[in-house]
Amino acid sequence: xxxPKLAIFDFASCEGCQLQIINxxxxxxxxxxxxxxxxxxxxxxxxxxxxxxxxxxxxxTRSGDEERLRxxxxxxxxxxxxxxxxxxxxxxxxxxxxNIEEAKKAVYQEASLMPHLNTSLTKAxxxxxxxxxxxxxxxxxxxxxxxxxxxLALGKNPEIPAYAVCVECKLKENICRYxxxxxxxxxxxxxxxxxxxxxxxxxCFGCRGxxxxxxxxxxxxxxxxxxxxxxxxxxxxxxxxxxxxxxYE
Amino acid sequence: xxxxxxxxxxxxxxGHGNIVVNMMDGTIDKVEWQVPExxxxxxxxxxxxxxxxxxTVVSRICGICSISHSLTCIKGIxxxxxxxxxxxxxxxxxxxxxxxLMQSHVxxxxxxxxxxxxxxxxxxxxVESHFEVVKVVIGLHRIANQWSELxxxxxxxxxxxxxxxxxxxxxxxxxxxxxxxxxxxxxxLKTLVSVLLSLADKLPDFKxxxxxxxxxxxxxxxxxxxxxxxxxxxxxxxxxEFESVANEYVSPQSTAKWTRWNRDSYAVxxxxxxxxxxxxxxxxxxxxxxTFGLKSKCTNPYLNNIAQLVECxxxxxxxxxxIEELLVLGLRHEVPKVKPRAGExxxxxxxxxGTLFHRYVFDQQGICTSANLCIPTNQNHGNIxxxxxxxxxxxxxxxxxxxxxxxxxxxxxxDPCISCSTHYLNVEFV
Numbered sequence: 001x002x003x004p005k006l007a008i009f010d011f012a013s014c015e016g017c018q019l020q021i022i023n024x025x026x027x028x029x030x031x032x033x034x035x036x037x038x039x040x041x042x043x044x045x046x047x048x049x050x051x052x053x054x055x056x057x058x059x060x061t062r063s064g065d066e067e068r069l070r071x072x073x074x075x076x077x078x079x080x081x082x083x084x085x086x087x088x089x090x091x092x093x094x095x096x097x098x099n100i101e102e103a104k105k106a107v108y109q110e111a112s113l114m115p116h117l118n119t120s121l122t123k124a125x126x127x128x129x130x131x132x133x134x135x136x137x138x139x140x141x142x143x144x145x146x147x148x149x150x151x152l153a154l155g156k157n158p159e160i161p162a163y164a165v166c167v168e169c170k171l172k173e174n175i176c177r178y179x180x181x182x183x184x185x186x187x188x189x190x191x192x193x194x195x196x197x198x199x200x201x202x203x204c205f206g207c208r209g210x211x212x213x214x215x216x217x218x219x220x221x222x223x224x225x226x227x228x229x230x231x232x233x234x235x236x237x238x239x240x241x242x243x244x245x246x247x248y249e
Numbered sequence: 250x251x252x253x254x255x256x257x258x259x260x261x262x263x264g265h266g267n268i269v270v271n272m273m274d275g276t277i278d279k280v281e282w283q284v285p286e287x288x289x290x291x292x293x294x295x296x297x298x299x300x301x302x303x304x305t306v307v308s309r310i311c312g313i314c315s316i317s318h319s320l321t322c323i324k325g326i327x328x329x330x331x332x333x334x335x336x337x338x339x340x341x342x343x344x345x346x347x348x349x350l351m352q353s354h355v356x357x358x359x360x361x362x363x364x365x366x367x368x369x370x371x372x373x374x375x376v377e378s379h380f381e382v383v384k385v386v387i388g389l390h391r392i393a394n395q396w397s398e399l400x401x402x403x404x405x406x407x408x409x410x411x412x413x414x415x416x417x418x419x420x421x422x423x424x425x426x427x428x429x430x431x432x433x434x435x436x437x438l439k440t441l442v443s444v445l446l447s448l449a450d451k452l453p454d455f456k457x458x459x460x461x462x463x464x465x466x467x468x469x470x471x472x473x474x475x476x477x478x479x480x481x482x483x484x485x486x487x488x489x490e491f492e493s494v495a496n497e498y499v500s501p502q503s504t505a506k507w508t509r510w511n512r513d514s515y516a517v518x519x520x521x522x523x524x525x526x527x528x529x530x531x532x533x534x535x536x537x538x539x540t541f542g543l544k545s546k547c548t549n550p551y552l553n554n555i556a557q558l559v560e561c562x563x564x565x566x567x568x569x570x571x572i573e574e575l576l577v578l579g580l581r582h583e584v585p586k587v588k589p590r591a592g593e594x595x596x597x598x599x600x601x602x603g604t605l606f607h608r609y610v611f612d613q614q615g616i617c618t619s620a621n622l623c624i625p626t627n628q629n630h631g632n633i634x635x636x637x638x639x640x641x642x643x644x645x646x647x648x649x650x651x652x653x654x655x656x657x658x659x660x661x662x663x664d665p666c667i668s669c670s671t672h673y674l675n676v677e678f679v
Contacts, residue, residue: 013312014310014312015311015313016309016313016315016405016406017312019356019404020404020405022390023394023404023405025387025388025394026391029376040371043360043361044370044371044372045364045371046371091305091306091309092289094294094298094306095289095294098294098296100290102293103290103293103294104290104293106290106292106293106296106619108499108506111498111499138406139405196403196408197402200402200408200409200416201417202408202411202416205302205305236302239302239305
């Protein structure tokens with residue numbers, strides 16, 4: 001069996017998810033024994049028109065970028081969205097809550113009308129093209145990345161948790177953040193991170209995106225029980241959940 | 250002779266940048282450093298966000314310097330809300346900051362710069378040709394990341410930082426373990442020094458006098474505290490007045506803002522810090538600088554790489570000292586207690602690529618009402634342009650491949666962080 005060719009492309013993002021691939025350190029050498037990296041701008045100067053797996057980091061904010069993304073989809077057998085910016089729009093989507101022209105003015109002042117500063121609403125990758133797999137998180141977990149790429153190289157279907165961060169948090173016997181008077185997005189957020197933030201005594205801010213069918217009713221009950229409002233919850237949900245379905249329910 | 254060179258999206262840098270060179274009938278018509286990275290408008294995104302969520306947003310400006318962005322943000326919040334932090338918190342923050350400087354510098358030197366010096370396109374072929382060196386680089390990088398993870402909760406986008414302190418701190422035994430690990434990486438660091446020394450002649454002998462800007466603080470190679478110093482003037486400027494230093498403006502060739510102070514452009518980063526603060530280096534760091542012949546007032550931008558190597562040694566030596574001090578103090582569990590209040594504040598830090606400034610204004614509930622973020626790479630864009638303008642006429646007779654390589658190496662030596670600054674590399678010869 002020949003090694004599948006892997007290409008990594010980046011759009012609007014902090015490139016921290018690509019960094020997690022580099023952060024695999026020695027293990028990246030193992031992964032290279034089963035996939036062949038052919039293009040990766042942040043780490044390599046080589047470029048390729050021919051690849052099997054396209055890994056897309058970042059969200060899509062300009063029409064020219066949508067065109068580039070469609071070209072990648074046409075050439076790739078499998079498309080993987082890498083990290084929150086790609087899977088759900090990430091923090092970039094906070095911008096969609098504002099009037100873009102006003103937002104540009106806040107950053108660039110009177111120069112905001114210059115044409116090269118044009119940008120439009122932020123889109124997750126699957127709002128532009130079909131995505132086969134999503135690697136969640138901000139940043140992604142490097143072990144989960146290795147697992148998913150191994151599955152793809154072996155032709156297997158990777159299993160991504162469909163339950164909430166609370167499940168992993170309880171297993172770790174952490175004290176609930178609500179008991180500490182904090183607003184935690186653990187009940188609504190997809191697990192797989194090992195409840196990393198609550199384990200260092202910080203609330204979950206939802207970087208892995210919402211679980212498929214979050215129990216909004218139960219979340220509201222939790223808010224009532226701890227004397228918080230839906231508005232408090234929405235405010236924190238805006239970080240990684242702006243302009244997504246569940247934030248309005 | 251007509252020559253068109255177009256390096257579109259320079260590789261092995263963080264973010265997107267282009268270089269365009271246009272030569273007609275033997276005269277250089279245009280040398281342009283362009284930054285086409287998608288605008289991400291962070292200063293707008295933080296408006297309306299709570300002081301508690303601010304660092305979660307701004308750390309996402311950059312994956313490589315997320316710890317610097319978080320710390321700068323928290324310092325800005327603390328300045329605005331008059332929050333005092335303990336000596337322990339200051340020391341643990343500096344130790345965390347050092348871990349990021351180490352991972353960033355090793356990543357840049359080992360993965361992004363070394364392939365140029367060894368004449369290959371990426372680190373991938375080096376795995377076969379220079380396996381022992383690659384192993385040393387990977388080992389140093391892994392240790393720097395584990396170090397970040399121990400203190401910041403993870404390698405990227407820290408989760409233990411809070412205004413007023415930390416949500417969770419390491420145990421004394423974990424710090425002792427880190428001490429031993431850092432002590433044991435010094436031989437690996439020396440290996441990296443000897444490899445780079447054998448390749449140092451590949452760094453071009455190009456000089457251009459410019460202004461260097463960095464934090465300065467008495468008797469210190471400043472990374473965390475201080476005021477703004479310049480090689481052009483004797484007086485320093487308080488960080489609260491950073492706008493009068495940066496003088497940001499929008500260039501038509503860039504989605505990132507550019508800056509200028511006492512000249513058309515200035516430079517920040519490891520070489521700027523070295524030029525201003527080298528008197529306060531630690532023994533091994535000083536020894537490495539001397540080995541490479543690196544002296545204060547160095548004006549060769551390619552030697553920013555060597556300044557980064559010197560800093561790696563400084564960071565390890567200083568961290569050993571910090572850990573000793575922390576263990577003498579004895580670690581205490583401190584719970585940060587903060588009541589939000591209205592105010593305006595500035596945070597500043599020496600990020601891996603240079604001086605980073607954040608200014609925030611908060612209302613009485615601690616909601617951010619406005620922000621101004623001034624990023625190191627923005628401060629370097631103008632200087633990169635001026636360097637390219639000076640470099641290209643000197644090398645224009647060489648082959649297109651050589652011109653291309655020397656220009657790319659110049660840009661890479663600044664270790665640009667373009668996602669950061671757009672708020673950046675392709676080379677285009679047209």
